[in-house]
Amino acid sequence: MVSGEAQVSLSEVVRRYDGPPVVQALGPISLDIKCGEFFSIVGPSGCGKSTLLDVVAGLVRPTSGSVCFEGKELHGEVPDGIGVVFQEDSSMPWLSVRDNVAFGLRTSSLPKQEVATRVDHAISFMGLAQFAGHYPAQLSGGMRQRVCIARTLVLRPRLILLDEPFGALDQQTRLLMGDELLRLWRETGATVLLITHALDEAAMLSDRVGVMSARPGRFIDMVETGWPRDRDSRVISESQFGALTARLWSSLREESLKTLGRAA
Numbered sequence: 337m338v339s340g341e342a343q344v345s346l347s348e349v350v351r352r353y354d355g356p357p358v359v360q361a362l363g364p365i366s367l368d369i370k371c372g373e374f375f376s377i378v379g380p381s382g383c384g385k386s387t388l389l390d391v392v393a394g395l396v397r398p399t400s401g402s403v404c405f406e407g408k409e410l411h412g413e414v415p416d417g418i419g420v421v422f423q424e425d426s427s428m429p430w431l432s433v434r435d436n437v438a439f440g441l442r443t444s445s446l447p448k449q450e451v452a453t454r455v456d457h458a459i460s461f462m463g464l465a466q467f468a469g470h471y472p473a474q475l476s477g478g479m480r481q482r483v484c485i486a487r488t489l490v491l492r493p494r495l496i497l498l499d500e501p502f503g504a505l506d507q508q509t510r511l512l513m514g515d516e517l518l519r520l521w522r523e524t525g526a527t528v529l530l531i532t533h534a535l536d537e538a539a540m541l542s543d544r545v546g547v548m549s550a551r552p553g554r555f556i557d558m559v560e561t562g563w564p565r566d567r568d569s570r571v572i573s574e575s576q577f578g579a580l581t582a583r584l585w586s587s588l589r590e591e592s593l594k595t596l597g598r599a600a
């Protein structure tokens with residue numbers, strides 16, 4: 337697919353959970369994400385961000401509206417070409433780093449040698465080569481998140497969905513993991529959809545940031561950052577960075593107050 341075309345297309349997507357109580361979690365949302373784009377979503381807690389990610393992944397069907405990936409409508413399962421990194425650390429504690437990373441290919445029809453090559457590549461790409469035989473409990477939180485990303489990378493996704501992957505990490509580690517994610521994005525050519533609660537992370541990493549309203553989540557602002565493709569965390573010292581972060585916050589402040597039950 338040519339860079340610049342819509343890879344993901346959402347049309348009037350609504351998602352309701354049939355309780356009781358019935359909860360309208362999302363929408364209506366219409367959104368196109370371009371092939372090769374780095375798109376981030378910020379929004380108040382509980383506004384439907386994870387629900388949106390699940391809908392884009394094909395894990396959850398919209399109550400109404402449609403979701404297309406590479407021109408095909410999704411029907412309740414994750415299609416080939418989409419890789420997901422979930423909000424919580426989903427490494428499997430009983431498996432070594434190598435076996436965690438190989439897990440998604442265990443039923444694949446690829447030759448054994450190809451599986452081993454992909455696993456080795458993903459492990460070293462994420463800087464874990466010396467820890468391939470370690471277990472998750474022997475790693476730091478940042479390293480465990482890298483295992484989860486490596487596990488997705490072996491599948492060679494054309495679209496990578498990440499739900500607050502660095503949420504539990506300290507600020508410096510988050511910035512460095514952001515650099516890793518930018519490197520991964522550039523080198524794989526994949527499209528990235530990142531959900532984050534950190535406005536600075538969204539402003540630094542993305543080509544475009546969508547700001548969501550309080551639940552039911554809709555887009556209330558769309559911000560183009562204008563960064564060059566070859567960027568890293570040092571953009572935080574650029575003057576536009578402060579302006580971008582301030583705009584995200586001014587769009588989000590009123591919505592965040594609503595979720596706390598307060599007027600703006």
Ligand SMILES: Nc1ncnc2c1ncn2[C@@H]1O[C@H](COP(=O)(O)OP(=O)(O)OP(=O)(O)O)[C@@H](O)[C@H]1O
Nearest residue numbers: 353359361379380381382383384385386387388551
């Ligand atoms: N399986 C479910 N059944 C019923 N309601 C649900 C379910 N999953 C989510 N919800 C509701 O949908 C709304 C959106 O939840 P979601 O997890 O998508 O929010 P979020 O924006 O990801 O929040 P956070 O920032 O805290 O991760 C919430 O009100 C939540 O209670």
Ligand SMILES: [Mg+2]
Nearest residue numbers: 385386387423
């Ligand atoms: Mg969430």
